[in-house]
Every structure is written in C-alpha cells, then in structure tokens.
Amino acid sequence: MSLSPRWSEFGRANLGRIVFILAVILILVIWLVHVRLNDDGIVTGVVLTEGGEPVAGATVQIREQTLNLVKEPRAVLTDEQGRFEFTDIEMIDFLVSAKLDGVGVSERKRYHLYFMHQNFEVPEPLVLKSES
Numbered sequence: 001m002s003l004s005p006r007w008s009e010f011g012r013a014n015l016g017r018i019v020f021i022l023a024v025i026l027i028l029v030i031w032l033v034h035v036r037l038n039d040d041g042i043v044t045g046v047v048l049t050e051g052g053e054p055v056a057g058a059t060v061q062i063r064e065q066t067l068n069l070v071k072e073p074r075a076v077l078t079d080e081q082g083r084f085e086f087t088d089i090e091m092i093d094f095l096v097s098a099k100l101d102g103v104g105v106s107e108r109k110r111y112h113l114y115f116m117h118q119n120f121e122v123p124e125p126l127v128l129k130s131e132s
Contacts, residue, residue, distance in 0.1 A: 039115070039116075039117040039118065039119070040087070040117065040119050041087060041088045041089040041090060041116075041117040041118075041119070042085060042086070042087055042089070042119045042120070043062060043085070043086040043089050043094075043096075043119075043120045043121075043122065044083065044084065044085045044086075044120075044121050044122065045060070045083070045084055045096065045121065045122030045125065045126060046078075046081070046082045046083050046084070046122075046125045046126070047060060047078045047082045047084065047098045047100075047106065047125065047126045047127075047128060048082055048125040048126070048127050048128070049103065049104070049127070049128055050104070050127060050128070050129055050130070053082075054078075054080070054081050054082025054083075055078055055082045055098075055100055055103060055128055056078055056079065056080045056081075056082060057077055057078060057100060058077065058078045058082070058084075058098045058099065058100040058103070058128065059075050059076075059077060059098065059099055059100065060075065060076055060077070060078060060084040060086075060096065060097070060098045060126065061073040061074065061075045061095075061096070061097050061098070062074050062075075062086050062089065062091070062094050062095070062096050063094060063095045064091045064093065064094050065091075065093035065094055065095055065110060066093075074086060078098070082125075084098075089117070089120075090116055090117060091113070091116075092112065092113050092115075092116060093110070093111070093112050093113075094110070094111055094113075095108045095109065095110050095111075096108070096109050096111065096122060096126065097109070097126065098126040098128060099128070100128060103128050103130075104128035104129045104130045104131055105128060105129065105131055106126040106127055106128055106129070107129075109122070109124070109126070
C-alpha cells in the first residue's frame with residue numbers, strides 16, 4: 001500500500017485549512033517585521049501659525065492619556081521650520097499641544113498608537129491660535 005494516495009487525499013481534504021494557516025503565519029511575520037522597523041518611539045510633527053507659517057521656538061508638550069493625568073508632560077522646542085521630535089516615547093494614548101507666548105496656543109490633540117514605541121508622525125499641524 002502506497003502512502004502517496006493517502007497524502008493526496010489528506011491534502012485535498014485539508015487544503016483550505018492549510019492555506020488559511022499559512023496565510024495567518026505570513027500576516028504575523030509581516031506584522032512583526034513592521035513593528036521591528038517602526039519601534040524607535042519617535043513622535044514628530046510641525047507647529048504653524050493660523051496663517052500657515054512655521055513657528056520656531058514653540059513649546060510642544062506630550063502627555064500620556066490616562067484616567068487621572070498625573071504623569072508630568074514631556075516638552076521640546078520647535079526648530080526653525082516649526083518641526084518637533086520626541087524620542088523614546090513609551091505611550092499608547094497621548095495628548096499633544098503647543099504654545100508660544102505672544103503667538104498663541106494650539107488645541108490638545110489625542111492620538112492612539114497600535115504598539116508601544118511606535119514611530120508616529122502627527123498627521124495634522126498643531127496650529128497656534130491667538131490667546132484672547
């Protein structure tokens with residue numbers, strides 16, 4: 001008795017399951033590679049005036065979003081192009097805001113990441129609005 005008809009019958013009967021399992025494994029490998037390539041904990045963005053001009057020297061704060069907000073925020077200053085960068089961020093949910101005396105304050109924006117240390121570019125600029 002040959003094994004090959006048995007394996008052939010097994011393969012036909014379970015082909016869908018085999019393909020599904022291989023697809024799940026492939027998706028997991030792709031996700032793990034993506035996480036590994038994007039796990040430096042860098043959060044970047046830009047601060048602009050209401051007129052769309054970059055704001056140099058603005059203070060940008062990032063604060064972990066928790067139930068009681070007791071953790072101290074981290075702060076950086078923007079460069080000449082209005083860009084800011086936080087490094088070694090270990091937050092999943094956080095708030096970002098900016099301010100510069102004499103120019104204005106941005107609204108706080110909340111973001112949620114998929115994994116710890118995920119690199120993230122704030123999708124919209126933080127716009128400083130006049131304090132009135």
